[in-house]
Amino acid sequence: MRILKEIPHEHCKITLLTWNQKYIVKIEQGLLEQIYKISEVEVMSPEEVEQAVLREDFMAKVLHRFEEMHQDWYQTLDI
Numbered sequence: 001m002r003i004l005k006e007i008p009h010e011h012c013k014i015t016l017l018t019w020n021q022k023y024i025v026k027i028e029q030g031l032l033e034q035i036y037k038i039s040e041v042e043v044m045s046p047e048e049v050e051q052a053v054l055r056e057d058f059m060a061k062v063l064h065r066f067e068e069m070h071q072d073w074y075q076t077l078d079i
Contacts (some may be wrong), residue, residue: 029066
């Protein structure tokens, strides 16, 4: 697995990696992470992946999903 770049974002850490003919987008917020795997055949370049990741509508869903993940975890712990 090779790190291609870190994509700046104000609310989470985004890392773009490549491995086994796939781009891997790892998005971290605190102790939680979401990972997206995209076949290199589906996109032309790492830049195209970066543009897709930084789309406002996509990042809004990612951040909402993090909120849901936090809620799920804390409900499981009964906190």
